[in-house]
Amino acid sequence: MANRDRGRFPRLKTLCNLALLLLQLITVAAYWGMVSARSSYMAISQELYPSSERLMNSWLADMLVSMPAMLVVGAVFVSSVAKEFAGLGKVRRIQLNALILGVLVVVLYVAVSPLYIAAA
16 A cells, blocks of 8 residues: 555554554454354343244344344455555545444444343
């Protein structure tokens, strides 16, 4: 990635962009950990809601804590990394990375909240 930005604070922009990408990676790793622990959550769910086949008796939690949802989150992260090589300006990449990070955090929160609220 060549330094094509002639504006103010080019190194700070690069550092900010890399920090956002790192936070995206951490969020995807947390999501992967949650999906890989689905069987443990399902065991807890069966104790709390014995008559329900859904995770924590929630269709949303059941849908979001699944491998297809993980594949969508992984595809969003891969597209986020791929856009780094698309020739966009640093400010535009920072804005897109912040937006993608926000979306990933919201999806992670929506997936996690029924699990921990019901298990607590």
